[in-house]
Amino acid sequence: MELEEQWWRGQLAADIYQALRYKELKLPSYKGQSPQLNLRRYFADLIAIVSNRFRLCPAARHLAVYLLDLFMDRYDVTVQQLHMISLSCLLLASKFEEREDRVPKLEILNSLGCMSSMNLVLTKQGLLHMELLLLETFQWNLYLPTAAHFIEYYLSIAVHEGDLHDGWPLTFLEKTKLYMAKYADYFLEVSLQDHVFLRFAPSLVAAACVAASRLILHLSPTWPPRLLHLTGYAWESLVPCAEKLLMCVCARHDSCDS
Template sequence: MELEDQWWKGQLAADIYQALRYKELKLPSYKGQSPQLNLRRYFADLIAITSNRFRLCPAARHLAVYLLDLFMDRYDVTVQQLHMVSLSCLLLASKFEEREDHVPKLETLNTLGSMSSMNLVLTKQGLLHMELLLLETFSWNLYLPTAAHFIDYYLSIAVLDGDLHDGWPMASLEKTKSYMAKYADYFLEVSLQDHIFLCFAPSLVAAACVAASRLILHLSPSWAPQLQRLTGYAWENLMPCVEKLLIAHDSDVKEASKQKCQQQQQQGQTVLHSSGQLATVTQYLQLPSMQYPQKAPQAGLAANHRSVSYVSHSTSSLQGPSGPQHCDTQTIATSLDPKPGISNRAYPVSMHYSYPAPCFDR
């Protein structure tokens, strides 16, 4: 979207925010009925890796994945065609969100390691045909707010002077704000990895990213009155989305800990297991007035904490689905037929799970 740089700091911030909130009410419906839904994570990763390679802004990355989700939801797309669709979504989103000199060039795209591993060569004519099909699908309207469009506005007051860390005054407000920005960005990328987050409004997902970050950073109250007034969401509204974000965080922490133990064993080192007591998520998902046990504040992000899986991937290591990878773009427009309705898939959620939340070094 053509928004002023750092619009959330300007005099029109409130007006722009209200315009985004109004626009999200008119977003296209998403049913989660694509037959290729099990491949969605792979192609979301492909978009994210390519986006990181060209240092595109989060808004472009999130818009690209959202375009892909909507397109897959409306058409029965083959695996081979999905490669072209994914990269076309990214190009279209970058043209809408980025400056012209930041938009990836065709020649550079074809030199990526992931392109050679997929045996895929993009052509100018093929991309133009695909972009035209996408634009016609969305009625030439790419003004589609995502969580990435709201997050900076919420981060402007995500950490307040009166906040407590583990029941104590914060040792460094600026350092805490830095950690908050990193965790909010992490949770924002987590929200890209599962289509279940599309059942929430983008503004709510962004607010939940801030709320989850405050829980992980042990800030209290968990949801300050100022944040409720700014976002328009009460703590109870955010809990379902926050829970799903924390489930993903729990999984990432456990996987990182497992990999660290394996590396230490391979190096012949003694693996020391922590005897610290794990806290259940239900203990963290309390009312905003909750206070944490008082203990000395800690600094630094945990060494074994990792970001979402694709952040550490290289473009050369991304492996595509099995099957031929050639894409005949001339036949895409005629082969993409709307599908009959398919029932939505259930998403199992359990309120009883635990995670260590190692957000500070010990």
């Protein structure tokens, strides 16, 4: 999103954050009316698999899934076309969020094992055509904040030496920060797997990921004043989203056990 790396550590962090919050107020509406909505999870997973293969940043992955959601919401397309659309969304998002040398190359994409299973061969002309269609659909505006764009800003103060763990002072501050980052990232990925999270503002989803992580880590207070002040969200506002995140995690664990 044309932001400098680790913008949340810079002097302009508060200004950039406010610009992101303002921009999310103008995000396109999402109705969840795609005829292929039942396939949405499969294609979101496909984007995640390919982005992990190329080690793309979370912002690129989340933007790609968001572009896919918006496109599916507006057009009735075939399953075969959705494969091409999903990968085009990922390429477009990576061009917007990543350095040029990290954008997946066509020949490497075609060599992936999942491509043969989809019976799909990408061509330069086909990708350019699809990327142009996507850009026209979104009026050439890819400045679309996702939860991944907010999470690091919130994580910068998600754990503090004044927090309590199970009612006791923190013993290992840095270790707890690492666990916090891992849990928050996990919840962030969970939010990609169900379009229900599009009901919430991206900044709220990011805050709920931090809140759910603090619950899992038994940190208290669950939502300290510093996080309320930074995010602008009271605990009561986060509960519906945080509960859905925790329920999704429980459902995943139950399915793995069965």
